[in-house]
Amino acid sequence: MPDIRSAHVAEPEARLEEGCGLALAIGIVVVDSFIIPIRSVKAATLFGSGQIDRIKAACDMEDAELVIIDGALSAIQQRNLEEKIERKVIDRTGLILEIFGERAATAEGRLQVELAHLDYQAGRLVRSWTHLERQRGGYGFLGGPGETQIEADRRLIRDRMARLRRELEQVRRTRALHRARRGRAPWPVVALVGYTNAGKSTLFNRMTGADVMAEDLLFATLDPTMRGISLPGVEKAILSDTVGFISDLPTQLVAAFRATLEEVTGADVIVHVRDISSPMTEMQKSEVEQVLADLDINTGEEGALTIPVVEAWNKWDLVDTERQAELLEKSEVDGLPIVPISALTGFGVEALERQLSEILTASARVHSFRLSATDGQRIAWLHAHGEVLREQSTEDAEGAPQLEMDVRLDPREFGKYLSLTET
Structure with a gap:
């Protein structure tokens, strides 16, 4: 598997590793992989004759049946390479399309x-x-x-x-109706986004108790999945797991999967799950932010985010202590809303849930209630729908047991409480 990134691109080894990961994701056995810098692109074959000879020699030595070029090939280049190497040749786009077709x-x-x-x-x-x-x-x-x-x-x-x-336009209309219906419902939506294999599905399973496919494979998840979760002070929220992003994603796939990605635009909060242990984490972050920008999520007035974004730094347990300190120091300088987590072990997930709760209840106010201690229905409702800050037993003037409560409720929940008291 030759990687054809130019020599000036940072960390070509990591990019080559990602290309091998794509091959493994579809069950291809990689017998050899190496980097070929392109100094002068050949219109007919992309590579020079010496580079082609090297590829053919590696194929002959390993008895390879397929050559994957981790870059874009024209149809002419693909045909000519196949004739010279005497093997089937596919490019990055073709490989990703095969993975998506299988998954x-x-x-x-x-x-x-x-x-x-x-x-x-x-x-x-x-x-x-x-x-x-x-x-x-x-x-x-x-x-x-x-x-x-x-x-x-x-x-x-x-x-x-x-x-x-x-047919896909009908899908978009149906999704738009579903989003509108959820918008009328009292449940906020939290969308997980991130580079492929960052750990979104593992985090989704951790937070929901679901059993969504979560493997150490690129593009393990293609179809969006939604489940209900509870957060501190939020009775119910909808958590959405989405398709992972990747660098050089074929434009055909970006257009085709827009109906799926548009689910993100209806979210109340976006959780950007990052594999913070990856040497390519900054590049991966840029790729994800570019896709969000294409969806007009972070292109509001004066560059302001149109939807709040929280960065979940996943695989924190794989980062050494010194690197952890550097990352946390940088996050303070950048003012990034981040939460270090390990979706696999559960570390930091509660802190992430509290962060999400703070964002979703940012418009909430503290209300004081004085209820009969026997009014179990309203007491239970306040515990389920708000964040109880203080709870104290007391008595009324006639000595009947009372309960004083200070509860943080957002305006929507407070309105629902008022409706409850009228019934």
Whole structure:
């Protein structure tokens, strides 16, 4: 697996490791991997002849059947490399599309992947129409060479893509209705976002007790999942797990998965889960922030965040003490709202829940109540819906037992309490 990042890009080894992770995520056995700096791009083959010979020699030595180029290849480059190396060759986009195609579990996810795959194939069909016999990964209707067949294939792809876009537009409308319905409900939404394999699903399972697929694999989660959780002072909130982001995500996938990503725009709070132990954590953060910017989440007036964001620094237990101190010192300088956690062990998760509660109840006020000690219904309601700051037993003028309570409630919950007292 050659990584073709230029020599000036920081930490190419980490990028190569990520490329190997993508291959492993789909069950490919990586027998060799190395970095090839590109000083002068060859239009026909991308690599120079000496570099191609090196790749072929490595394939011959290891009996490799597939070469993955961790970068973008044109259809001509892909065809020429296959002829020279005498192996099947795919690029980063093709590999990610294969992973998504294998992992998509819902009808919506499969629609999104198929649309992305067709978009990818359509571009290659236009650029290399005389070599259709070498196309791969399509949906069974891509034929052999010949102008008449080419035009028929193009029409089939266009028609299929148009139908998929109509179906996905219906998905968007349905999601918009669901978001509007949740907006009328009394439950806030917390969305987990982050680079792929940062630990979002592990954190989701930790906070909800669910059993969402959470493995040490890139793109273990593709389809959004939602569960109800309780937070201090918040009776119920909806926690949403989303697809992970990655650098150089194919534009076809960004467009196709917009319906899924738009779930994030309806959140009350976003938790950016970061693998703080990764050497590429800063680059990963930038990639996630770019996607959020594309969704108009952090492009409000004067650059202000339109939705509050909390950074959950996951895998904190894998960071040495000295590095932990450096990170915490930097966070104080930057003024970042961060919570160090380990989703695997549970460390820091309670602190994260308190942080979320503070944000969700920021508009809350403290109200004082004096209730009969026998009024169990209202006392229990206040405990369930607010944050009880003080609770003291006393008596009224006639000696009947009373309970004085100071409770923090947001305006919505206080309104519900007033309605309760009227019944």
